[in-house]
Each structure stands twice: as structure tokens, then as C-alpha cells.
Amino acid sequence: MKHEANTPLIRLAKRDAMSGGAIWAIRVGSIVLSLLIGCLVILITGNNPFKAYGVMIQGSLGGKVYLQQTIKIAIPLLGCALAIAPCFKMRFWNIGAEGQITAGALGATLIARLLDGKLPSLPLLLLMCLAAIVAGGIWGLIPAFFKAKWNSNETLFTLMMNYIIIGVVGWLQNGPWEARQGRMAQFSKDATLPKVLGIHCGWIIVLVLVLLMFFYMRYTKQGFEIAVIGDSKNTASYAGMKVGYVMMRTMFLSGAICGITGFIILSGANGTLASNIANGVGFTAITVAWLSQLNPFAMIVISMMLAILTKGADTLQTQMNVPASLSNIIIGLLLFCMLGCEFFINFKMIFRSRKTEKEVDAK
């Protein structure tokens, strides 16, 4: 028994590869757990949690119009999560997606204001998209440049860039580009994305992006470089990769995809530019990207799930007077549970038992 003091009650050891089924069972379990904790929050408001979840499902999926609205929420989430994935893979904490979306939308609006009515619809939309790619890309490139050159803190840098571009758009909206009472003019039909199956065709664009991103991350040299840098910058340098250059390239790509997302929100959903065009998508998309383990196909499911939560919480507010910010609480809880559950996938706990004590004694 003299060894008892040296053997902790619980020891940890790295687990060998777990079976795929068990991993997904743990992940689904953690999602269920977060929804159960969400029940407690709804109970505090004095409502029946099961009825509340019922209202949320009804309001987001129970009808063609509701479903279309939910998908409209999911489209930019998915697009933006795809943009964030390569940065996070590289361990570059880009939380400036919000600003890169706004910058993209600003670029597209500039083209629309210059060329609307002078070009046919298709070339106009393509030019707007191109401008969004360039503007979003540059807005992502700036923090990456300073990170690559002088290793400045990218988390805060990208975040501050959000406030700056949002302020600039706010100025345009209230000043030079104002049409009436702090709003800009609505785009003409030429500058608006056409509808396919009742929803603006942005959903086709993001689904194509899913395929491209999957291919890019898994099968290209650039995707491999991103993964190596994410694991170890030193390894990447020793292998002869230009870490700074890859960082800047990846952030341009990320900003560009955010720009496309901004163009989709602008031209597909809103039809005009406003300073709140991103409306928190850039932050929620971080959750989508991380919950899907940076897997583009999983992002489709997760972005739909969060869209259901968001749309459902809106319905809950109008029907049961529960504040719509409930969706943010549940999204936060989801993330906490998913982050925590990775531990049980990667480690196993060894409890102190008589058997191990005997083994120790025998030694």
C-alpha cells in the first residue's frame, strides 16, 4: 500500500485510434448534452423546454417558406465557414471574417453603382463577384502581411479590421452614398442574383465551393502546406516552405471566399449595402468551422443545424416571448460540449485500482 500516495486516483493516457463509430457516438452525445443544458435555460424563462424546441423545429422546418428562410440563413454561414477552414487549419486565428464579408460587399457595391444599367446582368454580376473577391482578399491579406513580416498578433488585428471597414461603410451609408434616411438605394434587378428553386442561387455557389475546398485541402500541394504549417511552423521551414508567403496566400484566399459570401448576402438576400451586412455571420461561422472539424461536407450539416437554431429562436421570440439570443447561448453550449468531448476521444482515463497497485508492488 505504500505506493498509493504516488499513484493518482485518475491517470491519463493518450488513446490509440478510436473506432469511427465510437467517435461519432461521443460527438452526437455531446450535442445532445448541450441541448439538454439548453433545456435548463428555457426552464428559467418559465416555458416548457420540449414545447419550445417543438416551436423552434416548427418555425424553421415546418413549411416550405420556413425551410427556405432557414436555408437563406445557412448559405452565408456555410460560405464563411469554408473561408475560415484553411486559416484555422494553419492555426491562424482569423476572426476578421465579419470585416472581410463587409469589404467584399463594399467592393461589389462599388461596381454595381458604377456599371448598373450599362452592362447586361450576367457580366455585371461576374464583375461584382470579382470585385468582392479582390476587396475581401485584400482585407484578409493586410493582417497576414504583418503577421508574416513581424509576427503581430493576428487575432486582434483581424478583429480590429472588422470595426474599421464597418465604420467606413457606415460613413458611406450616412453620407456620400445615402439615398434616404441613412439607407442606400436598392439594386436594380440586373444586379440581383437570380432565384433557383425559390431561393437565390447563392446556395449553388456555396455548394460548389464546398467541393472545391474539399479538393483543395485534401489533394493539392497548397492544402498540404497549410496542414504542415498548422502542425509545426518549424517543420514547415525545415522542409523549405516559405511560411510567411503561405500565410499571406491562405489569408488572401480566405478573405476572397468571405468576399464571395458578402457578395451573395448583398446581391442575393439584401439587395443593398448596409454597415450591418455581415450581422454576426463571421463569428457564428467560426463555430460552424470548428464543430465540423474543418471538414467541408460536415459544414453543410452544421451550418443547417445552426440556421435551424437561429431561425427557431426568432420564432420562439415572437411566439413565446423568449429572447432570440437564446440561439447564441445554445451555440456557445454546443461549442463547449464539442470542445470538451475531444478530450474523451483523445485520452483515456485510468482509474487507480487494486490490480494496478499489485502490478506496481510486483515491480
Next chain:
Amino acid sequence: MTGFINGLILLIVAAISYGTPLMFGTLGEILTEKSGNLNLGVEGIMFMGGAFGLGGVFYYEKLVGENANGVVAILVAILAAFIAGAFASLIFSFLTTTLRANQNVTGLALSIFGTGVGQFTGELMRVKAGGYVTISNGLKVFFSNTPFPKALTDIPYVGQLLFGHSVFFYLGLLLAIGMHLYLNKTRSGMFLKAVGENPATADAAGINVARNKYAATIIGGGISAIGGMIYITSIASCVWNHEGLAGVGWLAVALVIFCLWRPLSTIWGSILFGALMIMYLRFPLPFIPTDIYKILPYVVTIAVLILTSLRNNKDKQPPASLGLPYFREER
């Protein structure tokens, strides 16, 4: 000339009142980061502190009615905010220290969760109270007015500058000095810094790494949350205002870098940032539109980030293990 001086005094007083929430937010995060934990959830923590601090005073006044005492009300607000922030940071510590989750993502998750909880609580109180939640004017003055007698504040020029601020500013000063002494002059403060610089060495020296990380993060989170409460009770005059509070927590994280992890520097750093936040109102320039003027603090923050990364001075660096996980088994 007197007009200019009076304007300047007004600006400084306003800068201090806007800087005080930042000061608490920053001091809390400095304590957290000294343990090597990078908690990016300050934004969410300050939201929770604001909502729960306001809720604490609101329900305290509802309970005792006319007999409400200003000092007790302030203590209730501080305590409610501290508990909310400590709880949020406990989640962070549990996930990052015990369950070894990534600190960046956990911090971002805490930001989303905390802003959600803050807004939810703020709105729920409004719905439950049927109208909007605020406290009586008699109690409000304790939060926004100076604790010093009129004779002192009436001294020309210096009276307002030295004695014209809310009680929280003076508490913040004491806290900054106290934290400076704790980190540099006490044994346990040294232990904490050792954990943040090199957890493996600290562990070998017999310092309990996990306990230090937990304690610093939880207390730091509580202090940051008090900053959110101060914003809501003094600047937003006791009405839940999530738009005003948005972004303050992130500025506090930036201010930690600006102050080079030194508690004493937060005093002037937060006043400077408070001035940047309020300049567009108190010091309007006709040739700069308001929307552009408002982004000033963020532009300055970026400039600061670039400048601090340019100068590679050895004693001006973050704690060496900041943001890195420590697993004893992987040494």
C-alpha cells in the same frame, strides 16, 4: 483660453469614465495571461458582468424598496458581476486546463456564449419587468457620482480632475497598485508568473500549475466582469445597452498588449483609450465624419499591435507560455 481648458478638463473626465470599465477588463485579463492562459472570452465575460451586475442591483432595490443603501448596492453589483465572470472563466479553465481544449477556440466560444447570456439576461429582465429595467435615481448617483464631498470637487481645475470621478475609478487605481505589488513583491505572485513563463520548470519546482492557472483565470475573469458592470451602471446609466458594450471587451484584450502586461500601465492606458472612444463626441472635428471618427480606437489599436511587434525587447514580451497548453505527460 479658459474655454479650451474647461473643454480639456471635460474631455479628461469623460475619458476616465469611459476608461474605467476598460481598466477593470484589462487588469483581469493581465492576471489571467500571467498564468499563461489566453482567455479571448473577455467580451463575453464583460457582457455577463454587465447583465448580472445590473440584475443584482435591480433585484436588490426591488427587495428592500425605499431603504436601499448605496454602498450595499455597489457591493451587490460588484459581487454579482464577479460571480458571473468567475463562473464563465471556470468553464474556460475546465475546458482548457483539465480537458485540454484549444485556448483560442474556447475563448471565442466563451465570447459567443457570454454575449448570448448577457443579452438574454438583459432582455429577459426587461420582459419580466414589463417595460425596461433600471434603478431609481437616488441609487444611480452612487454609481456615477464622485464619493468625495463637494468642497473638494469645487476646487478650480484640479478639483474635477482629481476628485470628480466615480468610486469605481478609485477602486480601479487601488486594484492596479495591488496587482502590481502582488505580481512583483509576493511569493505567490512570483509562483504565478513562473507558471506563465515556464510551466514545466514551475511544476518541477513543486508549484501546482493547474491550481495557479485555475485561480488566476477565475479571479481575473471576475475582475473583467466588474468592468462590464461599471459600463452598464455608469456610462449606460443603469439601462441594459448591448450596443454600447459591444467591442469594449476586445479593446480590453488589445489594451493588455498595449500595456505590456504591466498592471500600473493600465491606469494611463485605459484613460488614453477612453479618450479615443469619446473624442468624437467631446472633440468633434468638422472635416471628419462621425462614423470615421468612431473607428479611431481600433486604428490606434492596430498601430499599437504593429509597433509592439516591431520592437523585440526582451522585457516587453508576453508570458513565454501564453496560449500554449501544458500537459505534464507530454514533457
